[in-house]
Amino acid sequence: MTNELSIQVQNVSKQFGEKIVLQDITLAVPKAHIFGLLGPSGSGKTTLVRLIAGIDAPSSGTVHVLGQRMPQLAMLSQIGYMAQSDALYAELTALENLEFFAALYGLTGTKRKKRIQEVMELVDLSAHMKKQISIYSGGMKRRLSLAVSLLHEPQILILDEPTVGIDPLLRKSIWEELTNLSRQGTTILVTTHVMDEAEKCHQLGMIRDGKLTAVGNPEALKKATSSSTIEEAFLYYGGAEA
Numbered sequence: 001m002t003n004e005l006s007i008q009v010q011n012v013s014k015q016f017g018e019k020i021v022l023q024d025i026t027l028a029v030p031k032a033h034i035f036g037l038l039g040p041s042g043s044g045k046t047t048l049v050r051l052i053a054g055i056d057a058p059s060s061g062t063v064h065v066l067g068q069r070m071p072q073l074a075m076l077s078q079i080g081y082m083a084q085s086d087a088l089y090a091e092l093t094a095l096e097n098l099e100f101f102a103a104l105y106g107l108t109g110t111k112r113k114k115r116i117q118e119v120m121e122l123v124d125l126s127a128h129m130k131k132q133i134s135i136y137s138g139g140m141k142r143r144l145s146l147a148v149s150l151l152h153e154p155q156i157l158i159l160d161e162p163t164v165g166i167d168p169l170l171r172k173s174i175w176e177e178l179t180n181l182s183r184q185g186t187t188i189l190v191t192t193h194v195m196d197e198a199e200k201c202h203q204l205g206m207i208r209d210g211k212l213t214a215v216g217n218p219e220a221l222k223k224a225t226s227s228s229t230i231e232e233a234f235l236y237y238g239g240a241e242a
């Protein structure tokens with residue numbers, strides 16, 4: 001890991017009409033770190049990751065990814081984003097979905113074929129490549145969305161609750177892969193409600209009512225709050241049942 005910063009969020013606020021959803025958020029994620037965002041439902045996690053992914057713009061403050069001011073269309077090829085709701089074409093097969101997104105990223109020929117096989121193996125869906133998405137289960141759709149986000153081997157991976165509806169065994173192997181990717185230099189920003197996933201992050205940001213209430217590695221956050229688990233630390237920082 002280096003000290004190079006992949007993601008920089010500076011004094012970011014976001015409001016929708018009169019409603020203030022994010023307030024003066026500042027955070028930095030070094031290259032190759034896994035940064036977890038923890039917070040109760042409605043605290044602003046999705047809004048924040050959307051600003052970092054460049055899908056929306058802050059009302060004030062700045063977001064930089066790999067040194068580039070966001071939002072910026074050209075950065076999309078460097079970012080893999082997995083939203084909370086799956087952006088898949090229900091009437092197409094998994095393979096057709098992957099081919100579509102691969103084309104968007106300019107992947108062609110044998111490289112495309114190889115990459116599609118790799119990502120489908122990773123999420124354990126190789127046997128379901130030719131099935132139409134309309135008959136996929138919720139968990140299978142999540143896994144396919146993850147596969148899509150990994151397709152173009154992005155330097156920055158932004159995952160909004162990636163393991164919802166995924167069984168513990170596969171969850172474990174997905175986290176092993178995320179750890180592998182981070183070792184190879186990928187920077188990962190992940191929102192989660194799952195405490196054992198939070199433990200696997202290099203750094204955690206606790207968010208509540210649109211404010212970042214604490215940032216640190218899991219051990220430091222536990223120590224600072226005299227907690228034996230991340231769940232206790234989360235509750236200390238004002239996390240409601242999420």
Ligand SMILES: Nc1ncnc2c1ncn2[C@@H]1O[C@H](COP(=O)(O)OP(=O)(O)OP(=O)(O)O)[C@@H](O)[C@H]1O
Pocket residue numbers: 016019021039040041042043044045046047048084
């Ligand atoms: N486009 C929008 N217009 C108005 N309000 C919005 C919009 N998007 C989000 N909000 C509000 O912003 C707040 C934060 O929402 P957000 O989805 O970021 O929370 P979250 O922490 O990701 O929640 P969850 O864990 O349930 O996904 C909520 O009160 C939500 O209603």
